[in-house]
Amino acid sequence: MKIDSGDFLAIMGENGAGKTTLAKQLNGLLKPTLGRVTVDGDDTTKKSVAQLSRKVGIVFQNPDHLLFSETVREEVGFALKNFGFEPGVIVKQVERTLEAFDLAHYVDISPFLLSGGERKRVALAAVLAWEPDYLILDEPTIGQDYQQKERLRNFILQLNSQGKAVVMVTHDVEFVAECNPKVVLMSNGKVLAQGQADEILSDDGLIEKASLVKPQMAKLFSQLDGFGFPRDVVDVHRAKMLLEEKLLEVKVRVAQSS
């Protein structure tokens, strides 16, 4: 597989399919025993994790694997300091990132006093603060409510528009349905299929093989058989437009016949 700058990619598949193992290959935390992984043309076996992580930021599934500082401010500024950014830049970056994740009011609090969902956001902020070119997010929506997911989605789209690549490992079919990224579907350590989210998530055969469930809209439209709807509807807004059209037709027909 190949990831280009500006790509938005979701890696999906059942528990134990190899998604996290693949994600850890991307910044050299794991090195391939067979085959090759290159980042900007450099073989990951020839580079240290420290070198690679300047380019590839990874946010673990479990925020507690990453957090250790005494305050949220220190946590988010830690990597920036290590990478040798100017103090002024650090202050600004920390502020900006905390603002983006709705964490500004926690700046002097210990990350360990925060809720699970909040700790997850601190971990995200701590990595995003140094603006890596490629961002790997392992289950970024865990513990996040709908508003936080919307925020995350906008943030990812913004990064994409700046030419940054975002790869997320996720089980959250509804989140994927809303974002419609490219999907790499994995099973038993292998790539089962690649394609746009709306194609993959409305494909019964693939869904079954990868132990996923269809998003609610795909379920709805596959059961509204015989009304002439397309089958690859996965997000609410497209669903609404399609139904609106049909329901208006029905209204007109009823009005004419009476």
Add this chain to the structure above:
Amino acid sequence: MAGTQGEIVAAHSLGFQYAGSTSKALDDVNIVIRQGEFLLLTGPSGCGKTTLCRCLNGLIPNFHPGEMFGELLVDGVSVAAETTSELSRKVGYVFQNPENQLFALTVEKDVAFGPENLGLTREEIRGRVDWAMDAAGTVALKDLAPYELSGGQQQRVALAGVLAMKPSVIVLDEPTSFLDPRTAEEIMSAVDDLRRENGITVIVVEHRLDLVGRYAERIVVMDHGRIVADGKVEDVLDSEFDRLSRLGIGLPKVSLLWSLLKRDGLVSERLPTHVESAVKMLSERLRN
């Protein structure tokens, strides 16, 4: 002494403030939960859901320092007067993060740890471990070390360990967050079977209503440490839809779709909570 008939949990003006925090994590919470109920507890991130759950098995105030207000009874006994070890026979807790509760060298030993500490007979322990591992789908993992499992597999092992205690109440704090969707559905359905067969009370903390909505009879919504809505899932979704969206609750996509169509005057019925009812209502309209 058991509580009022069928009441397994009763909170009266319950409040809690973590040491070092400037505001109350729980504020004037009043709720009665009956034996055998399947309750969905939801609310925006940081609203106090996990804090309320920690009170149920005495982790608060025994392990998390802070000040507790009001009263909380579990099976008729005040949690303030019970030890956590005593309460954990009644209330089983599956944590958000399975790593927080797994420690043994094999899955089987981990599942056996709880019942062994209850001082049960060998046969009883064997029986419970086999049953719990089967119910949570972890039999094939029994000789593996918990730390080498994937997040989702760990979540199942954590559930098995709690089931083996045969508690009357199971609290699952975002139990499906590490699970693939199919496994998540299997776990929820397994938990629901356990409730039907054994009358266990189930309390699930979850942001994703689409996943739990079909099993839960009752939904309790929290915001800023308070309960702001409490009722049947269909009723609360229908009557409080706008408020729930404002709070950032992950509403089922069919309900959201319906609310959009309703706003445009294209449908009039109550909001559906699952796909099947939406299919039925839409098919009828489209067939005209």
